Amino acid sequence: MSAYLHLRAVPAPALRNSPAWLERLFASDAETVRHRVGRCHEEVLDECCLDQERIYTGAPPDGPGDRPQAQVVLGGRPVLRTDRRKPPLLVLTAAQARRVAGFLERTDFDALWDSARDGLLPRYGGVGAEPETWCAFATTHRELRAFYAYTAECGDAVVKWRSKA
Template identity: 75%
Template sequence: MSTYLRLRAVPPPALRNSATWLERLFGDSSAAVRHRLVRHHEEVLDKRYLDQERIYAGALSHRAEDRPRTQVVLGGRPVFRPDRHKPPLLVLTAAQARRVAGFLATADFDALWDVARDELVPRYGGVTAEPETWGAFAAAHQELKAFYAQTAEHGDAVVKWLPA
């Protein structure tokens, strides 16, 4: 399995429901993508992306349509690849990306950390390494927050790719 997850903002009119087209978004050089899509914003999460999702899984959702904890890192509508052994690409609509941006803008990272802490700290060196662990997850949270804020500001959708 890959050690990172890539998220890319895409203007909704440019979005295609084709795994081949979506894969090309990530295979092209940044300059080619920037030229084709006019805007370009991408976030790359390292091997901790699965654990980053655990932080958001502890967030309370008050309404069914507010399910950012299932969309922030790993969520989205799957677009299956021709090779079914590879993980699907995931797509969030512009509306879903706005909801995630809203959630992240108001989320209290420390409160989220407190819920996930007991599960995560032992995996990353225990209590003695907690300040560094907290720092790495807090930095990823800030990067996601910035990514989704910019994505929402432009009205873009999000495509997620887990290279196989």
Template identity: 70%
Template sequence: MSAYLRLRAVPSPALRNSATWLERLFEGDAETLRRCRDQERIYAGASPPGPGDRPPTQVVLGGRPVFRADRHRPPLLVLTAAQARGVAGFLAAADFDALWDRARDELLPRYGGATAEPEMWGAFAVAHRELRAFYVHTAQCGDAVVKWLYEA
């Protein structure tokens, strides 16, 4: 089973606290689809940029949950514009190689070991660049972020 993350930038004043409304943001939007199995592990060991900050934990799986009527489905997650700016700053300054070095020993056994490292490094690096570009652009626009994590 693969995990996928869909991201959508939304102007903060337009946000609604409704799972149905948030789900509609993703209708017909295949462009936001990103494979993300274990991507959060890249950021889990990273140090936040300042005291009290938590962007490393918010890059992939962070945000305020908005629960659905069907409680068996994972909640949608919402980051405020300020949180999205924090994540953008963290990602813009992050050294991917250092992040990879902290996570590689945990990740490589799941993907075929040391022989698979060049391919896995590349896949995680691409996902990191995509996330960085998304968050930097979102922060420049002053938008909030809605996340939909699901397994297929």
């Protein structure tokens, strides 16, 4: 069973603080959500999403105590689900999404990789597999950067849901 992290960006004015409303964002396909709330775009990360977070947590903060990178993959304000046994949904406001977009735009992936590679490579086949591993993480970084850039441009909020498939 693989874990996936779904990120959906929706117009900030449409966002509700209701667990049931947030769950419905993921009960429907993106086109249905787009019709219901006016706009929706998404990104889906595979089971490596937890390891992708390792790339960002080693990044230097923008300023004292300022760590927007912690919001990139796993972060956000938790909203407990109607079924409390399930992991919470995570919400980023439009302002937080803009900060993440700015962080991703300014950040040099190679510098992030250099700080995380020693912890990641053993999990993905060692030094011999570094080119493929680097490529997979760099691709996800580019996809996240594009997702958050578009999200920030639209002024959208982001809702995240971890699923098993």
